[in-house]
Amino acid sequence: xTLPVFAPGQxxxxxxxxxxxxxxxxxxxVAGGGAGPxxxxxxxxxxxxxxxxxxxxxxGVVMAGDRxxxxxxxxxxxxxxxxxxxxxxxxVAIAGAAGPAMEMVKLFQLxxxxxxxxxxxxxxxxxxxxxxxxxxxxxxxxxxxxxxVVPLFAGYDLRRAKxxxxxxxxxxxxxxxxxxxxxxxxxxxxxxxxxxxxxEDMSRDEGVELCVRALWQAADEDSATGGPDVVxxxxxxxxxxxxRGFELVAEAEVAAAFGRVMATxxxxxxxxPAGPGxxxxxxxGTSRRSKRS
Numbered sequence: 001x002t003l004p005v006f007a008p009g010q011x012x013x014x015x016x017x018x019x020x021x022x023x024x025x026x027x028x029x030v031a032g033g034g035a036g037p038x039x040x041x042x043x044x045x046x047x048x049x050x051x052x053x054x055x056x057x058x059x060g061v062v063m064a065g066d067r068x069x070x071x072x073x074x075x076x077x078x079x080x081x082x083x084x085x086x087x088x089x090x091x092v093a094i095a096g097a098a099g100p101a102m103e104m105v106k107l108f109q110l111x112x113x114x115x116x117x118x119x120x121x122x123x124x125x126x127x128x129x130x131x132x133x134x135x136x137x138x139x140x141x142x143x144x145x146x147x148x149v150v151p152l153f154a155g156y157d158l159r160r161a162k163x164x165x166x167x168x169x170x171x172x173x174x175x176x177x178x179x180x181x182x183x184x185x186x187x188x189x190x191x192x193x194x195x196x197x198x199x200e201d202m203s204r205d206e207g208v209e210l211c212v213r214a215l216w217q218a219a220d221e222d223s224a225t226g227g228p229d230v231v232x233x234x235x236x237x238x239x240x241x242x243x244r245g246f247e248l249v250a251e252a253e254v255a256a257a258f259g260r261v262m263a264t265x266x267x268x269x270x271x272x273p274a275g276p277g278x279x280x281x282x283x284x285g286t287s288r289r290s291k292r293s
Contacts, residue, residue, distance in 0.1 A: 004019065004022075004023055006022070010022070013118070014114060014115040014118035014119050015111070015115075016107070016110050016111040016114035016115070017107060017111055017131070017134065017135060017138070019114075020107070021138075046071065046097050046098075046099075046146060046147060047069050047070070047071045047076045047077070047097070047098040047099065048069060048070050048071070048095075048096060048097060048098060048185075048224070049065070049069050049080060049082050049094050049095050049096060049098050049101060049184065050066055050068055050069070050070065050095060050184045050185045050186060050222070050224045050225045050226070051065065051066045051095065051182065051183070051184035051185060051186035051187060051190055051215060051218045051219075051222065051224075051225040052064070052065040052066075052082055052083070052093035052094065052095050052152050052182065052183055052184050052187075053065070053093075053152075053180070053181065053182035053183075053187075053190050053191075053194060053211055053214050053215065054093065054152055054154045054165045054177075054180060054181055054182075055179070055180040055194055055198065055202075055207050055210055055211055056162075056163045056164075056165065056178075056179050056180060056207075057163070057201070057202040057203065057204055057206065057207035057240075058201040058202060058203060058204075059163075059204060059240075059242045059243070060156045060162075060163040060240060060241045060242030060243070061091075061154040061155070061156065061163035061164070061165060061240070061241045061242075062204070062207035062208055062210075062211050062238065062239070062240050063083050063091050063093050063152070063154055063211075063238070063239050063240075063241065064083065064093075064208075064211035064212065064214075064215060064236050064237065064238040064239075065081075065082030065083045065093050065094075065095075065215075065236060065237050066082070066186070066215050066218070066219065066225050066226045066227070066236050067079050067080055067081075067082075067226050067229075067234050067235075067236060067237065068080065068224065068225060068226025069098050070224045073223075075226075076098075078226065078229070078232065078234055079234055080098065081237055082094050082095070082237060083237045083238070083239050083248075084105050084109070085109075085239075085246040086105075086108060086109060086112055086128065086153070086155070086246075087109070087112045087113070087116075087122065087128075087246075088122070088245045088246065089122075089125070089155050089156045089158060089241060089245055089246065090112075090125060090128055090153065090154065090155030090156070090241065090246065091153075091154055091155065091239055091241050091246050092105055092108060092132065092151050092152070092153050092154075093151065093152040093153075093154075094149065094150075094151050094152075095149075095150050095151070095152070095183050095184035095185075095187070096147075096148045096149040096150045096184075097142075097146070097147040097148060097149055099147070100139060100142055100147050100149050101149045101151070104135050104136075104139065104149055104151065105151075107135065108131065108132055108135060111131055111135075112128060112131070115131075124157075124159065125155045125156075125157045125158075125159075125164060126157075128153070128155065129153055129166040129174055129176075130174065132151060132153050132166075132168070132174075133168060133172050133173070133174040134172065136149060136150075136151065136168050136169075136170070136171075136172045137171065137172025138172075139170075140170065140171055140172065143170045143171075148170050149170075150168060150169070150170060150183055150184070151168055152165070152166075152167060152168075152181060152183055153165075153166040153167075153168070154166065154241060155241055156241050156242055156243060156245075158243070161243070163241060163242070164176060165177040165179075165180070165181055167181050167183065179198060180194045180195075180198055182194060182214060182218070184225070185222050185224040185225060186215075186218030186219065186221065186222035186224065186225035187218070189214075189217050189218040189220075189221045189222060190214040190215060190217065190218040191214075192217075193210075193213055193214040193217040193218070194210060194211075194214045197210045197213065197214075198210065204240060204242075205257070207240075208238055208240070208249055208253070208254070208257050209257045209260055209261060211236070211238060212228070212236060212238070212254060212257045212258050212261055213261045215227065215228075215236045216228060216258070216261055220269075228254075228255070228258045233251075233255075235251055235254040235255055235258060236254060238254050238257075
């Protein structure tokens, strides 16, 4: 294997994304044809990740994502991981076209590692957010063909000693959120739940529970979002980012948080039927969606 050599005026420096672009290996190159105006129908259903969220708490940020991926109206995967460590003190969650999103996460992780090796120090949190913004912008051509990627970036700012959350639009616009955000198909319902339950300086456990509640409420209203699956033992991916770094929350702890959420739901939310079996547990309830159908 030989390392690439660049002319002095074309050295990409610590920008790994620019290295692969100049070598013609960028995963964001625009494909031919497509599903844009006049481009004809898509030849296949694109797999999409759905709902993700992030909430600030006293010591940092909680990030969470459901596990369902959809292809059209079908469930493509039930155990997709949407929350990933970007580096030691930051994480990225993905919503949108799953294939390009996973490539973007891998390239972003490599970019941060490459920068640290070349420069001898980690990039600042705001610098990381800007790097991800450039990658989202580079995907604009693919986004216009239907392969939209909308990441959610969060981390612990060691210089300011607090957690910070950044959101993006498909054109690469980067925006810092003050306290919380949720995105994806169930993002509106998740944001509403977090808005109603959020308070300043929450504890870690309260932040985890609020994210689990937000994903459950989103799944209750959005068919593309997968809620906690007690039968299969599938629960949302939850992670915390603090001065200690990026840490995944154990699945048993997420299941316990889900149990606490279920215990506090009102009868209107669960909508248990009257008659035999009523009040025997969440599993006997009939959701509002099933009653409509």
